[in-house]
Amino acid sequence: MKAETRFFGEVDIADDKIITLATGMIGFPDLVHFALIFDEEKGQKDDSIMWLQSMDDGDFAFPVMMPHIVKEDYKPNVNEELIAPLGELTEENTYILVTVTVPKKVEDFTVNLKAPIVINMDTNKGVQVIVEDDYPVKYRVYEILQAKKEKAGE
DSSP states (O other), X not given: OEEEETTTEEEEOOGGGOEEETTOBTTBTTOOEEEEEOOTTTOSOTTSOEEEEESSOTTXXXXXXXXXXXXXXXXXOOOHHHHGGGOOOOTTXXXXXXXXXXXXXXXXXXXXXXXXXXXXXXXXXXXEOOXXXXXXXXXXXXXXXXXXXXXXXX
C-alpha cells in the first residue's frame, strides 16, 4: 500500500505490515489503516519514539512509544470485550503503544497512559482503548528519560 505522507514523503508499506484499527483512533474514527514507521538511523528499536502513520490520510502521523520505557510497571486493565476482535493475545504477539505529546517546551513532554493502542502483531489488528485504571492522560516523562540517559552514560 502506498501513501503520500506529510512527514515522510511517499511510503510504500507491504500489505502484511498494515495495521487495522477498525474503530480508528480516538477522535479520528475514519483513520483505520496504519503503518509503524521507525527512525531509520536507529533501526527498528522499540526504545524510541516511532510514528503511527495513517495510510488513509497522509497528513496524520501520531508519535508513539512503548510505555514500559517510561513506566516499567505499566499493566493496564482493559475491558476484554474491547480487545476480543484482535484475536488471541499472548505476551509474544501483543504490542502496546502510547501516544506522545511534545509541546514547545520539551520538558513538558508527556505520554497518554489512559488510552493505549493494543495491537495483535499476528493479525495486524489493533484498537485504541480507554483503560479502567487510574492512569493519567498526560504522564510527564522528560525527567524519567533524562535519568535513563544519565544512567546509561549517554
